[in-house]
Amino acid sequence: MSEPSFEVPLTDKPTEERLDSWKEIAAYLSRDVTTVQRWEKREGMPVHRHLHDKRGSVYALGSELDSWMLGRKATNGEDDPSAGAVREPDDAPAHSRATVLTRRFALVAVTLVLLVLGVGTWLQSKEFFWRNPIASASFRTLTDFDRVQGAAAISRDGQFVAFLSGRDGQTDVWVTQVGSGQFHNLTHGSVRELSNSSIRTLGFSPDGSLVTFWMRPPGESAESIGTWSVPTLGGEVKLYLDEVAEFDWSRDGSRLAYHTSTLGDPLFVSDGNRRANDRALFSAAGGVHCHFPTWSPDGKYIYFVMGVPTDKSDIWRIPTTGGSPERITSQATRILYPVLLDRHTLLYLATDSDGDGPWLYSMDVTRRIPHRLNYGIEKYASLAATPDGRRLVATLALPKTSLLRLTLSDSSKQVPEPVPMSIPASNGFYPRLGPGYLLYVSSAGANESIWKLAGGSGTQLWRGDDAHLLGSPAISTDGNEVAFSVQQKGKSILYAMKADGTGLRIISDALDLRGAPAWTPDGQAITIAANDHGTPHLYRLSVDGKSATPLVREYSSDPAWAEDGSFVVYSGADVGTQFTVKAAAGDGGEHPLPPLVLTRGGRHIAVLSEGRGLVYLKGEIQHKDLWLLDLETGVEHQLTNLGSDFNASGFDISRDGHEVVIERTEESSQIVLLDLAGN
Missing domain, CATH: 2.120.10.30 (TolB, C-terminal domain)
Structure with a gap:
């Protein structure tokens, strides 16, 4: 059996209107030549070829095309979607050209509307139309x-x-x-x-x-x-x-x-x-x-x-x-x-x-x-x-911060006035005393740096662009290593380096750190608080950065170790403007401590040698003095009598309890009125 064919002998052709070229067929259907050729090939549109003529010699009958188009519309529900985007033949009827132009205009109009709506939505999502509410204040x-x-x-x-x-x-x-x-x-x-x-x-x-x-x-x-x-x-x-x-x-x-x-x-x-x-x-x-x-x-x-x-x-x-x-x-x-x-x-x-x-x-x-x-x-x-x-x-x-020094004596009951220190940087805060030197932090714009003062001369050990230290740097027991935590580019990082600024390395950049770190007395780990589901807990991080072990399970931050490693003190959660100072054993277990409640702004606790006492800032939020808690008797002693206008915002004390460095904050503020009535 032979395949079906639309080839009809010339003697059998109908007497009705005949379309003798692709161009005439396209004009009859108000389509372009490419479309009608595609319909003939893919959808079986009835097109006849002259026997023995070249392949391009075709014709179609109007009645067959009409019947086929009616069937196609019934099947598809509408004309080919490309119909509105075709090129109209030069000799097409005027009404068909008008239809094509109308369709083109409608398509362009819809496209423009969708484009405008899309751009408007995108601009609003990016707040392109947002305006500074105080721009004209x-x-x-x-x-x-x-x-x-x-x-x-x-x-x-x-x-x-x-x-x-x-x-x-x-x-x-x-x-x-x-x-x-x-x-x-x-x-x-x-x-x-x-x-x-x-x-x-x-x-x-x-x-x-x-x-x-x-x-x-x-x-x-x-x-x-x-x-x-x-x-x-x-x-x-x-x-x-x-x-x-x-x-x-x-x-x-x-x-x-x-x-x-x-x-x-x-x-x-x-x-x-x-x-x-x-x-x-x-x-x-x-x-x-x-x-x-x-x-x-x-x-x-x-x-x-x-x-x-x-x-x-x-x-x-x-x-x-x-x-x-x-x-x-x-x-x-x-x-x-x-x-x-x-x-x-x-x-x-x-x-x-x-x-x-x-x-x-x-x-x-x-x-x-x-x-x-x-x-x-x-x-x-x-x-x-x-x-x-x-x-x-x-x-x-x-605000302006400065550092002052004073010496405490066991025999004298009179406390000397603190003496301002001369430092190379324009400001100084977060002081920490090491053997024969002082570390402190200085800021310039959005950048903070760590400085070392030894023998009357200052050296910058580290500088971070757009960096903010989370607390004071920590000095190891032997004075040879320094650890510090930094917030930089949205990430908190724990660093360690030699006391001369060399050998900088990252200990951890995977934890959400809080506050200042503290070296364990053996120098093998660093203790620091990290957020766990929104609550800070003390962790012990190995110096090689390979392990981070929870040390205290309750709310805890700002650790300070006894020099023999028997216990660590830390601050608990704020209640109102106060917080409780607590202690844990070296393994994280319970350790007794006399009751101690301090005011916000004085979280640094120093542990004296042989664990005989704690030194801390105590008083009002804007005015505090140094106090000593005797861990054997549980009795507190006031160590300084700073003036009412003296805002001590930080300190450090040597392990023997004699040398003290105090951080002072002096406010320099102005009240400004912004009138937005004209906005």
Whole structure:
């Protein structure tokens, strides 16, 4: 049997209209030649070939083509999708050319619409249309004197600004009326321990008649923290909210959000008064803090900062009706002072991924892309806003650190005044004493470096670009090795090197490190805290970097070893502004220690030779002295009597307890007003 063929003898051809070329067939079907040839080859369109003629000699019958096209449309439901994109033959009928042009126009129009929508969506996802909310703000400096400490707050009408200052000697609450150039001390030395950089310490009552402030009475426990008030125009200090660490009023002044200082910083919402039976809206896990409660403008959410002080936190929000917290930022750095200009625009302070700052950031809470707003050397210490978002008040900070030395004597009861040290770098902090030398850290812009001072001359041992040390460098017992932890390019790294700066090597870059390291007395391992599911624990890392073994299972950081390796002391979780000092045996087991509770900002503990005592900073957040705890008797002794304006932020002491180096921080801040009314 032969294959079927569409070849028909000339004598049998029908008398109806015949199309004698590919061009005529294409014109009849309003298609181009390529399309009809493809249909004939792939879909069996009825095309006949003349017998004995060359291969290109074809013809088709109109009736057959009509029948085939009707069948094809019934099968496919529509014409070939390429129909709208064909080239119309020159001799095609006018109506067919118009149809093709219409289809072309429709296709181009749809393509353009889709392109515009796609580009618009992409630009919005990248926040191409985002604008700096303070780009056109006017700046005014409100203070022009020294010893401004910040924590600035602004009244709801934007007319009064309160701040902390040591202008009269002791830290007090001050107030000024915007534009008056006059400043009034409201507390006159009657209140102690006003400073706490981890929370919003100052505020105003909704009607602006009172300035409110955080306070912990001297010598009281963390649970004794409360919010007090004083009339804006001056008057008697009175209790405002008992046992409330921070609060914020809703925009209409009818509801109050607040948290206490008990474990987890439980967050409450009430109708304007704190009641003993208020039910907590949210409470964090132990060791995690929730600070800076802030109402959303529409009253639907409470925004707050949650994390582990002081360098791992983010902004979250929770519905005022209850529910689970929702994460807003994902920076995992030190975040402070969130304010909302409107229900979309969030401003806040945050350090960068390497720990430098804090800088001023903005974010649209819908798209949640952070934008850093300042790129100069100025750092921010506080931020507040009026409820309508038209005025901001901020503290610009340029703190200065320096090192001082003093010698303690066993026989003399008189403590000499600390003497400033001359160092090659412009600033110095994180001091550590080694045998015959001193190590310290210095900063220049976004870069930090480790220096060695020996024999009156200084040598730079290490410098990191865009690097931030997580704590003081650690010196091995024999003084030959140095270990230090760094946050750099978003990663935490533990380094070790020789005491002369040679032999730099990485011990670990796989852990989320916290705080300063400490050498084990045998020099075979380094102890440091690392985050495990958000909680820091002490780990023992071998010097070859091959092993990392958990040492303490509970919340623990900032280790210090006894020189015989029998025990290690460490700091526990913060509760309010305080933390407990604990100890573990060399194998991680329990080790007894007299009760010791210290204030935030003094985590470094030094263990004297033969384990006879611990030396530490004790006092208020902004003013501490050196103390000694006798481990045999459990009795504490004050070693220094530094002035009330002396902020000792760090120290180190020789193993024999005689040579001391103190790190002093001096604040140099200014209060600035940002007027956004023209935005």
